[in-house]
Amino acid sequence: MTEVHSISKNTSRVSDYKSRFGPDGLHLFNRETGTNILIDEVMIPTDRWSKAPRQVSIALTNACDLSCTHCYASKQKAILDFDLLTTWLRTLDLNGCMGVGFGGGEPTLYPKFIELCEYATNETGLAVTLTTHGHRLDEAFLNKLSGNVHFVRVSMDGVGSTYEDIRGRSFDELVKKIKLLKETVPFGVNYVVNAATIGDLDEAAQIADNLGASELLLLPEVPVGRGKGIDDNTNRVMQEWVRNYLGDVRLAISETHTDGIPVCEPFEMETGISSYVHIDAMGILKTNSFSQDGVLVNHLKIMDALKTLRDRS
Ligand code: SF4
Known part of the structure; x- marks a missing residue:
């Protein structure tokens, strides 16, 4: 048996775990604690493998009230229909998807954002996460969000003036x-790594730790949208930094830049579309958020769109 995360805080019952079947074995996941258990002695027949991807990210809207220097998001006006979203979430849940991540643009600008999180948490067994720039979070909003989301990712590229030059907002305000957020829901920090932010990594990791973050996700910049991409030297410095990292906050890195980084990948066989897909704010299903190609889901059932995407890949 392979434990993916620590289960030291585990006081949960088997019924608190959602199960998923795949080529790596039986995967159990508790969305309240974030505990994953992979029972890899169990051989699951192919016809019983879960049909939905393990994780799906959805850009609810392209709208955003910031204008970051490296922004990847499309600037084309687009927003997803609420009823369509709830249908997709229900179907993904029934087909073994473990979690959905809402992003954008800025997902908190989605008009029925709280209702959507409520629906996903109360009507499905999906773990609900969101990625936000954080500046719209206040007590009233967080009170409504409380209990309706399982994990929040806050973007924090650099600290102090580095952050402020990139995001045009006050770092102290962030x-x-x-x-405020940490009183409501577990959170992690997303950190775009480029030549401007690499020098702040030590301080950022320390601040993330002091604030109580449970994860620091490194996102080496990719050349999409306004992003120029991480240069080779910065990439080397980042790899070295990861190798020497002794901090307490768990490190994670985007799949695009795992070369030269010691990573733990428990799901060795459940990869590609079986592992993850993205739906953009136009309703296009893609293998990842940076891809230019995909399948328009709006006119198809989501599982049919997944099959079309799988056939094309
Ligand atoms: S990077 Fe995120 S917060 Fe910044 S402009 Fe783009 S969508 Fe908005």
């Missing part, structure tokens, strides 16, 4: 928002 820290205040994160302090």
Whole structure:
């Protein structure tokens, strides 16, 4: 048996776990604690493998009130229909998907955002996460969000003036928002790594730790949208930094830049579309958020769109 995450805080019952069947074995996941258990002695027949991807990210809207220097998001006006979204979430859940991540644009600008999180948490067994710039989080919003989301990712590229040059917002204000957030829901920090932000990594990791973050996700910049891409030297420095990292906050890195980084990949066989897909704010299903190609889901049932995407890949 392979434990993916620590189960030291585990006081949960088997009924708290959602199960998923795949080529790597039986996967159990508790969305309240974030505990994953992979029972890899169990051989699951192919016809019983879960049909939905393990994780799906959805850009609810392309709207955003910031204008970051490296922004990847499409600037084309687009927003997803609420009823369509709830249908997709229900179907994905029934087909063994473990979690959905709402993003954008800025997902908190989605008009029925709280209702959507409520629906996903109460009507499905999906783990609900969101990625936000954090500046719209206040007590009233967080009170409504409480209990309706399982994990929040806050973007924090650089600290102090580095952050402010990139995001055009006060770093101190961001820290205040994160302090409010940590009272409501577990959170992690997303960190775009490029030549401007690499020098702040030590301080950022320390601040993330002090604030109580449970994960620091490194996102080496990719050349999409306004992003120029991480240069070779910065990439080397980042690899070295990861190798020497002794901090307490768990490190994670985007799949695009795992070369030269010691990573733990428990799901060795359940890869590609079986592992993850993205739906953009136009309703196009893609293998990842940076891809230019995909399948328009709006006119298809989501499982049919997945099959079309799988056949094309
Ligand atoms: S990077 Fe995120 S927060 Fe910044 S402009 Fe783009 S969508 Fe908005």
